Amino acid sequence: MSSSSPLQITFSQLTHSVKVPMQTGEEKDERSAWSRLKQRVFRKKTYGERQILRNLDGTFLPGRLTGILGPSGSGKTTLLNLLAGQISTGSTGGDIWVNGRPTTGAGLRRLAGYVNQEDVILSTQTVQEAIEMSITLRPPPQAAEIEADDGLPLPAAMEAHAAKPAAERRAEMRERSDQALALFGLGKCRDTMVGDAGAKGVSGGEKKRTAIAMEWVSEARVLFLDEPTSGLDAHSALLATRQLRQVAQTGRTVVAVLHQPSSEMFALLDDVLVLLDGRIVYLGPREQLVGYLARLGRPCGMYVNPADHLFNSVLFAEAAADGAADGAQAQARADELVAAWAASPEAAELRRRVDTPELAPVGRAQFRRTAPALRQLRYLLTRETRNALRNPLVLSIRLVQSCFFGLLIGLVFLNTQNRSVDVQQQNFSGSLFFTSVAQFLVAILSVSSVFTAQRLVFQRERRAGYYGLPAYYAAKNIVELPIQVCVPVLYSCIAYWLLGLRRDAGRFFIFVATTVSLNLCGFACGMLLAASFDSLATILSLLPVVFMPFLLFGGLLVNTGNSTVWLRWIQWTSPIKYAYTALMKNQFVGYRVGGQDIGDAYLRRADLGSFSIAANIVLILVIALLAWAMAFVALARLASEGSKLHERSARQEELLLGPPDERFVSAQPQAEKQAPPRIEPPSLPESSDLV
Numbered sequence: 001m002s003s004s005s006p007l008q009i010t011f012s013q014l015t016h017s018v019k020v021p022m023q024t025g026e027e028k029d030e031r032s033a034w035s036r037l038k039q040r041v042f043r044k045k046t047y048g049e050r051q052i053l054r055n056l057d058g059t060f061l062p063g064r065l066t067g068i069l070g071p072s073g074s075g076k077t078t079l080l081n082l083l084a085g086q087i088s089t090g091s092t093g094g095d096i097w098v099n100g101r102p103t104t105g106a107g108l109r110r111l112a113g114y115v116n117q118e119d120v121i122l123s124t125q126t127v128q129e130a131i132e133m134s135i136t137l138r139p140p141p142q143a144a145e146i147e148a149d150d151g152l153p154l155p156a157a158m159e160a161h162a163a164k165p166a167a168e169r170r171a172e173m174r175e176r177s178d179q180a181l182a183l184f185g186l187g188k189c190r191d192t193m194v195g196d197a198g199a200k201g202v203s204g205g206e207k208k209r210t211a212i213a214m215e216w217v218s219e220a221r222v223l224f225l226d227e228p229t230s231g232l233d234a235h236s237a238l239l240a241t242r243q244l245r246q247v248a249q250t251g252r253t254v255v256a257v258l259h260q261p262s263s264e265m266f267a268l269l270d271d272v273l274v275l276l277d278g279r280i281v282y283l284g285p286r287e288q289l290v291g292y293l294a295r296l297g298r299p300c301g302m303y304v305n306p307a308d309h310l311f312n313s314v315l316f317a318e319a320a321a322d323g324a325a326d327g328a329q330a331q332a333r334a335d336e337l338v339a340a341w342a343a344s345p346e347a348a349e350l351r352r353r354v355d356t357p358e359l360a361p362v363g364r365a366q367f368r369r370t371a372p373a374l375r376q377l378r379y380l381l382t383r384e385t386r387n388a389l390r391n392p393l394v395l396s397i398r399l400v401q402s403c404f405f406g407l408l409i410g411l412v413f414l415n416t417q418n419r420s421v422d423v424q425q426q427n428f429s430g431s432l433f434f435t436s437v438a439q440f441l442v443a444i445l446s447v448s449s450v451f452t453a454q455r456l457v458f459q460r461e462r463r464a465g466y467y468g469l470p471a472y473y474a475a476k477n478i479v480e481l482p483i484q485v486c487v488p489v490l491y492s493c494i495a496y497w498l499l500g501l502r503r504d505a506g507r508f509f510i511f512v513a514t515t516v517s518l519n520l521c522g523f524a525c526g527m528l529l530a531a532s533f534d535s536l537a538t539i540l541s542l543l544p545v546v547f548m549p550f551l552l553f554g555g556l557l558v559n560t561g562n563s564t565v566w567l568r569w570i571q572w573t574s575p576i577k578y579a580y581t582a583l584m585k586n587q588f589v590g591y592r593v594g595g596q597d598i599g600d601a602y603l604r605r606a607d608l609g610s611f612s613i614a615a616n617i618v619l620i621l622v623i624a625l626l627a628w629a630m631a632f633v634a635l636a637r638l639a640s641e642g643s644k645l646h647e648r649s650a651r652q653e654e655l656l657l658g659p660p661d662e663r664f665v666s667a668q669p670q671a672e673k674q675a676p677p678r679i680e681p682p683s684l685p686e687s688s689d690l691v
C-alpha cells in the first residue's frame with residue numbers, strides 16, 4: 001500500500017538568503033547635528049544579501065529520528081521551515097526531492113506535519129478536543145483510500161468512508177484519539193483545557209506533546225518539529241524525544257531541531273545533522289559522530305555527553321580556549337570543519353545516499369487532506385460556541401456593559417419627555433448621538449480585542465490545513481451574531497423607556513433595528529481591524545484616526561450643510577451619521593408637544609439629509625457588508641502571510657505523483673525500482689513503554 005510507503009527527503013545544493021540593510025560606517029565628521037540627521041533620514045538604504053544556508057546536501061531517512069543540532073543562529077530553524085514550506089521571504093536555491101520526485105517546500109507541506117516552537121492551540125479546548133479536532137478536520141487516510149492508491153478511483157474510496165454511519169466514524173475517532181493520548185502520555189490531562197498566559201491550563205510539556213499528537217493523528221508520513229523539547233524539564237524532554245523515536249519507528253520520517261540534548265536524549269537520535277554558520281559539519285548516523293570527531297582530533301571523553309562535547313570542544317573550541325570567540329578565528333574554525341566534512345568518507349557515503357534515494361511511489365492518500373466544507377462548518381460552529389461559553393467573563397462583560405450604558409444614559413436623561421421643548425430637543429439629540437457612538441465603538445473594541453487574541457490560533461490552524469477560510473469566517477459570524485443582536489436589544493430595552501422616547505411599539509422596533517444594524521457594522525469594522533493589524537495596541541492607536549472623522553461628521557457636532565464643502569463627503573462614510581439620522585427621524589418626525597409641531601422644524605435645522613429611516617438603516621448595513629467583505633480579504637491575506645501555502649499546489653502534487661527524476665532512475669538497478677521497500681503500518685507501542 002503506497003500510503004505506508006516510506007518518504008525519504010533529499011536535498012542538494014540548498015541555499016537560502018535574505019536581504020538585509022547594509023551597515024554603512026558612521027562618519028566621525030565635524031558636520032552639524034542637523035546635517036547628520038538629514039543624512040540619516042534621507043540616505044537611501046542599501047540592501048545586501050545574507051546567506052543563511054549555504055549549499056547543503058543531505059537526506060532525511062524514513063523510520064529514523066534525525067536531530068538538527070547547532071549553535072544559535074546557525075540556520076536550524078531556517079532549514080526546517082524551508083523544507084516544511086513555512087518560509088516565503090528570501091530567495092531559495094537548490095533541489096529538494098521526495099522519493100526522488102522533484103518538489104519544493106510547498107510540495108512537502110502537502111505531505112508533512114509541522115510543529116513550531118510556539119504550540120499555538122485554542123486555549124479553551126481540552127487536550128482530547130484538540131486531538132479530536134485534528135482527526136475530524138484532517139482525517140487520516142482510510143484503508144479504502146489506501147487501496148485506492150493501488151488502483152481504485154480515490155473519490156469513490158473517500159465516499160465509501162463518508163458513507164459509514166456517524167456513530168461508527170465517531171467510535172473510530174475516539175479509538176484513534178485514545179491511542180494518541182496513550183502514546184504521548186496525555187491520559188491524565190485529557191480533559192484539562194490547554195489554557196494560556198491568562199488562564200493556566202496544561203503544563204508546557206503537555207502542551208508540546210498535545211501539539212505533536214495533533215500532527216501524529218493526521219498520519220502525516222513526515223514530521224518536522226522545531227524545538228519540541230525547549231522549555232521542558234529534563235524528564236519531560238526525554239519523554240518527548242522517546243515518543244518521537246517511537247513515532248519514527250512506525251516508518252515515518254521525523255526531523256527535529258533540538259537544543260542542548262542530554263546524553264539520554266542524544267542516544268535516542270538515529271541521525272544527527274550538525275549545522276554551523278549555515279553549513280553542514282556532520283550529517284549521518286548518531287553512533288558514528290563520536291568516531292568522526294575523534295578523527296578530527298577532538299575525541300570525546302568516556303563520561304562526557306557527546307552533544308556537550310560537540311558544542312563546547314568542537315563548534316566553540318576557540319571560545320573555550322581563549323575565553324572569548326574572535327570573529328575571524330571562529331570563521332576559520334567553521335571553514336576548517338566544513339572542509340574536513342567535505343573530505344570525509346562519511347560525506348562521500350551521504351553523497352551516495354543523496355544520489356540513490358528511495359524511489360517508492362508517493363500515493364495520493366499520503367497528501368494531507370481537509371474535511372469537506374460542511375463538516376468543517378459543523379465542527380467550527382460547535383467549537384466557536386463552546387469557546388464563547390467557556391469564556392463567560394467576556395460574554396458577561398459585554399452584557400453588563402450594555403446594561404450599564406443603558407442605565408447610564410437612561411438615568412442621565414430620565415423622562416426627557418416631561419421637560420421643556422428646548423431641553424427635550426437638546427436631551428433627545430444628545431442621548432441619541434451617545435447611543436450611536438457607544439454602540440458602534442463598543443462593538444468595534446470588543447470584537448477586535450477578542451479576535452486579536454485568537455489571530456495566531458487562526459493563522460496556525462489555517463496554515464496547517466485544518467479548515468478553509470469560508471467555513472471559519474461563516475462559523476465565527478454565525479456564533480457572534482446572537483451576541484451582536486442581544487447586546488443592543490438589552491441596551492434598547494433599558495434606555496428607550498427610561499429616556500422617555502415616543503411610546504410607540506413601531507418606533508421602539510425601529511430604534512432596536514438601528515442599534516442592531518450599528519452593532520453589526522461595528523462588529524464587521526472590528527473584524528476588519530483585527531484581521532489587518534496584529535496587535536491590539538496598534539488598533540487602539542489607529543482607532544482615533546478612523547473614528548474621529550466619523551464622530552465629527554456624525555450629524556450632531558457639525559451642521560454638514562454649513563461645513564467645508566470639500567470635506568462634506570466624509571459624512572457619507574460615517575455609520576454613526578446614518579444611525580443618528582435614523583434615530584432622530586424616528587423620534588422627531590411629526591413630534592408634537594402640547595399640540596405644537598416641534599420635531600420637523602428641529603430636524604430641518606439639524607440638516608440631517610433627505611434619506612428615509614429605512615434608507616439610513618440599509619446604508620449602515622451596506623457599510624457593514626463592505627467591511628465584512630474586506631475583513632474576509634484581510635483574513636485571506638493573513639492566512640497565507642509568510643507562506644506560499646497555495647503556491648502551485650496542484651503542480652506540486654502532479655510532480656510528487658509522477659515518476660522519479662531521470663537521474664535517479666538511471667542510477668539505480670531495475671530490480672530496486674520495481675520493488676520498493678515496504679514499511680508495515682504503524683504498530684502502536686504500549687503506553688507503559690513510554691515512561
Ligand SMILES: Nc1ncnc2c1ncn2[C@@H]1O[C@H](COP(=O)(O)OP(=O)(O)OP(=O)(O)O)[C@@H](O)[C@H]1O
Nearest residue numbers: 018020052070071072073074075076077078079089
Ligand atoms: N528573514 C530574515 N531576515 C534576516 N535575517 C534572518 C531572517 N531569518 C533568519 N535570519 C538570520 O539567519 C540566522 C539563522 O536563523 P535561524 O532562526 O535559522 O537560526 P537557529 O539556528 O534556528 O537559531 P536558534 O537556535 O537561536 O533558534 C540568524 O542569524 C537569523 O538572524
